[in-house]
Amino acid sequence: MTQRIALIGFGAMGRSLARMLAAHGDAVRCVAVLQRPGTPAGGGWPAGAVRVETVAALLAQQPDLVVECAGHAALQQHGAEVLGGGNDLLVAAVGALADAALEQRLRAAAQAGGAQVLVPAGALGALDILSAARLAGLTQVDYLSHKPARAWKGTPAEQLCALDALTAPTVFYEGTAREAALRFPQNANVAAAVALAGAGFEATRVRLMADPAAEGNRHVLHAEGAFGSFDFSVTGRVLPDNPKTSMLAPASLARGILNRGAAIALA
Ligand SMILES: NC(=O)C1=CN([C@@H]2O[C@H](COP(=O)(O)OP(=O)(O)OC[C@H]3O[C@@H](n4cnc5c(N)ncnc54)[C@H](O)[C@@H]3O)[C@@H](O)[C@H]2O)C=CC1
Numbered sequence: 001m002t003q004r005i006a007l008i009g010f011g012a013m014g015r016s017l018a019r020m021l022a023a024h025g026d027a028v029r030c031v032a033v034l035q036r037p038g039t040p041a042g043g044g045w046p047a048g049a050v051r052v053e054t055v056a057a058l059l060a061q062q063p064d065l066v067v068e069c070a071g072h073a074a075l076q077q078h079g080a081e082v083l084g085g086g087n088d089l090l091v092a093a094v095g096a097l098a099d100a101a102l103e104q105r106l107r108a109a110a111q112a113g114g115a116q117v118l119v120p121a122g123a124l125g126a127l128d129i130l131s132a133a134r135l136a137g138l139t140q141v142d143y144l145s146h147k148p149a150r151a152w153k154g155t156p157a158e159q160l161c162a163l164d165a166l167t168a169p170t171v172f173y174e175g176t177a178r179e180a181a182l183r184f185p186q187n188a189n190v191a192a193a194v195a196l197a198g199a200g201f202e203a204t205r206v207r208l209m210a211d212p213a214a215e216g217n218r219h220v221l222h223a224e225g226a227f228g229s230f231d232f233s234v235t236g237r238v239l240p241d242n243p244k245t246s247m248l249a250p251a252s253l254a255r256g257i258l259n260r261g262a263a264i265a266l267a
């Protein structure tokens with residue numbers, strides 16, 4: 001059976017996601033895309049998808065799943081309405097949940113609507129082992145985001161280090177997952193996913209690094225506790241039209257969508 005999805009946002013991640021899903025034939029059909037008024041549809045538009053500007057119009061297309069790939073503001077603006085209407089919501093902008101008031105609002109809307117916020121592994125992955133480790137006993141989680149200097153342009157990193165003058169990899173920020181996710185909404189969503197899966201927003205320690213020579217986005221995770229310990233790292237190629245976003249981020253949304261329709265699904 002074909003799964004009907006609707007997208008909120010159609011930037012670099014949305015376009016990449018649409019391309020990946022189109023490669024899976026009839027398994028998934030994108031029936032609608034919500035964009036802000038005045039935003040041009042752009043290339044790579046999913047065949048047959050209606051362009052809408054409100055959640056009501058999006059839901060009128062009767063999607064089985066709504067996928068946010070637009071950023072923190074979009075989740076703030078539309079998340080509760082989607083969930084309250086009984087629709088599961090797969091979110092890219094996981095870092096928005098570091099805002100405790102929004103997290104509460106989305107939890108309440110999900111409960112009222114009988115729906116779920118679905119958090120993908122995103123650009124990092126390893127959330128399966130981390131969330132299992134939490135149940136078995138987790139005492140420490142450290143996450144490092146190591147990205148090319150250009151990925152930090154247009155963010156508060158510009159005030160914390162001289163991005164254009166770096167000659168070596170430089171940690172410009174250390175703090176909690178909560179603060180990192182809120183201060184770096186385009187770059188630290190993975191930190192929030194790690195926090196939700198593992199030790200929480202306050203106890204998860206985050207370092208952000210800019211590297212003038214790096215070619216991809218490297219994410220490094222260390223966790224330990226009664227369960228044992230593990231180390232995981234991935235170096236992801238970035239999307240051609242957004243140097244901040246790893247190709248694995250839309251791929252992980254695609255995985256989450258296809259998994260829902262699969263006879264044998266990865267838990
Ligand atoms: N979970 C993860 O691993 C990752 C999550 N992200 C999150 O995904 C977001 C999207 O990433 P990209 O597509 O690469 O960014 P992008 O900047 O290329 O595209 C974002 C698109 O969303 C649209 N948009 C913004 N606010 C909107 C709203 N209120 N309603 C509808 N559309 C809206 C913009 O016009 C733009 O077309 C990032 O801002 C970040 O928060 C990014 C990378 C990894």
Ligand SMILES: O=C([O-])CC(=O)C(=O)O
Nearest residue numbers: 123187188189190245246
């Ligand atoms: O795409 C990535 O490499 C990670 C990212 O931007 C985020 O966590 O927000």
